[in-house]
Amino acid sequence: MGIRMNGVMQSELDDLFEFLRFPSISTASEHGKDVRACGEWLLGKLSSMGLDAELHETAGHPVVVARNAHHDDRKTVLIYGHYDVQPVDPLELWDTPPFEPVLKDGRIWARGATDNKGQMLAHVLGVEQTLKEEGELPVNLIFLFEGEEEIGSPNLVPFIEAHKEVLACDIIAVSDTGMVARGVPTMGYGLRGITCCEVTVKGPAGDLHSGVYGGAVANPATAVARLVASLHDADGKIAIEGFYDDVKPLEGWEREMWAQVPGVSDADLLAQTGAPEVFGEPGYSSAERLWARPTAEVNGIGGGYQGEGSKTVLPAEAMAKFSFRLVPNQDPIDISRKVQAHLEKHAPAGVRVSVEAGHDGKPYYTDPHSAYGKAAQVALEKAFGKQPVLIREGGSIPIIKDMQDILGADTLLLGLALPDCQIHAPNENFWVENFEAGIAMNRILLGELASVE
Numbered sequence: 433m434g435i436r437m438n439g440v441m442q443s444e445l446d447d448l449f450e451f452l453r454f455p456s457i458s459t460a461s462e463h464g465k466d467v468r469a470c471g472e473w474l475l476g477k478l479s480s481m482g483l484d485a486e487l488h489e490t491a492g493h494p495v496v497v498a499r500n501a502h503h504d505d506r507k508t509v510l511i512y513g514h515y516d517v518q519p520v521d522p523l524e525l526w527d528t529p530p531f532e533p534v535l536k537d538g539r540i541w542a543r544g545a546t547d548n549k550g551q552m553l554a555h556v557l558g559v560e561q562t563l564k565e566e567g568e569l570p571v572n573l574i575f576l577f578e579g580e581e582e583i584g585s586p587n588l589v590p591f592i593e594a595h596k597e598v599l600a601c602d603i604i605a606v607s608d609t610g611m612v613a614r615g616v617p618t619m620g621y622g623l624r625g626i627t628c629c630e631v632t633v634k635g636p637a638g639d640l641h642s643g644v645y646g647g648a649v650a651n652p653a654t655a656v657a658r659l660v661a662s663l664h665d666a667d668g669k670i671a672i673e674g675f676y677d678d679v680k681p682l683e684g685w686e687r688e689m690w691a692q693v694p695g696v697s698d699a700d701l702l703a704q705t706g707a708p709e710v711f712g713e714p715g716y717s718s719a720e721r722l723w724a725r726p727t728a729e730v731n732g733i734g735g736g737y738q739g740e741g742s743k744t745v746l747p748a749e750a751m752a753k754f755s756f757r758l759v760p761n762q763d764p765i766d767i768s769r770k771v772q773a774h775l776e777k778h779a780p781a782g783v784r785v786s787v788e789a790g791h792d793g794k795p796y797y798t799d800p801h802s803a804y805g806k807a808a809q810v811a812l813e814k815a816f817g818k819q820p821v822l823i824r825e826g827g828s829i830p831i832i833k834d835m836q837d838i839l840g841a842d843t844l845l846l847g848l849a850l851p852d853c854q855i856h857a858p859n860e861n862f863w864v865e866n867f868e869a870g871i872a873m874n875r876i877l878l879g880e881l882a883s884v885e
Contacts, residue, residue, distance in 0.1 A: 444871070450473070452533040452549055471496050477556065478556065485498035493578070495588065497575065497599075498574070500573045506572050509571045509574070509878060511576070512578075513606070514579065514585075545862035546860060550867055570879050581829075596839060600839060607870060608849075610850065612693050619847075620824060621824060623833070625762065635748060643744055649782065655782075659752065673770065726762060732752065735751060793829075794830065796833040807877070807881050808877060849862075
């Protein structure tokens with residue numbers, strides 16, 4: 433028996449720390465070799481467990497696939513994860529170096545600790561334990577790990593389409609989502625979709641003196657502000673024509689259940705965010721707004737002089753970046769068209785408005801009360817010692833819907849991330865207790881899924 437620390441084996445922590453040391457930042461070309469090295473480390477780990485593992489080249493970063501010996505009379509379970517991570521900027525806000533993992537106060541601190549290396553490695557180590565103790569798995573297993581999730585998985589859909597026969601499965605499991613609170617197991621059954629765009633507003637041919645020309649020439653910065661303001665009414669409801677037409681209404685059982693979920697009250701939200709008060713679409717709780725209602729958000733806005741002091745300039749152009757989170761039954765292409773029509777309709781006189789579409793992804797939804805959903809809930813309850821709560825996730829993982837469409841399989845969203853884990857931010861962290869529970873949950877999950885009729 434190896435040494436145990438904070439409930440997990442020292443060897444398991446060693447594996448995670450080694451995994452976390454790779455600066456596998458997929459969006460930065462200078463880290464391309466690091467992403468590959470991380471994928472090759474994962475390949476070696478999976479091969480050492482006795483799995484048939486392969487590293488597949490793509491037009492970008494590699495995909496790693498591993499499988500055990502398959503039997504016709506067993507369920508096939510695909511487990512997905514990603515080994516790439518977000519950039520670390522601003523570096524000066526980190527308490528410890530982001531790629532030198534540290535165990536402190538019951539947490540592992542490093543970039544990727546939660547998103548997604550810690551969560552996905554828990555599944556890998558759960559499988560390793562089962563193989564060591566039992567010699568085989570109760571299911572046909574497929575691991576599918578990519579190195580491009582943080583840049584929108586541009587090459588994974590073509591890969592899945594080209595390999596859909598070998599990736600065929602009965603159910604998919606993913607741990608890349610969150611728990612509502614510490615010690616509260618959480619299963620997600622929905623994800624919001626997304627569509628993004630950037631708006632550029634152009635006026636005069638160049639910057640102008642605001643005293644000489646102001647009042648006679650339209651100001652693009654003012655025009656952008658008016659376009660941003662046009663997206664919502666005063667109460668926070670989205671004012672784009674037809675935006676809510678296809679929204680799947682909340683079920684009564686969802687509203688009743690979510691009212692009892694810990695960690696998502698208005699007070700909790702204010703504590704987590706530091707906002708002075710909650711705000712959003714009338715008639716819905718904060719949980720309902722986060723998990724089941726669409727949004728229109730301004731992610732960036734700019735134009736004109738940004739330096740110290742005053743510069744009395746009328747800028748030649750201004751810009752804004754928008755993202756729209758979508759819920760089941762909304763289509764990103766349809767929403768994108770409605771957004772563009774709205775922006776063109778509300779464009780002030782005297783400027784030219786252009787809209788450039790960005791990335792998008794469809795919303796995902798499945799029945800949490802299906803046989804596989806119930807099996808996953810049993811696994812969560814046994815691993816955490818408490819009955820799980822069921823939620824829809826506010827974030828987006830577009831590949832989940834793509835896998836549903838291509839492989840015809842639903843996904844169980846079995847998050848291990850806590851609200852304060854700081855994903856995508858400095859001081860990202862992962863509770864060791866969740867790492868331990870994730871390893872245990874994998875072992876129980878595969879057994880429960882194997883017995884589904």
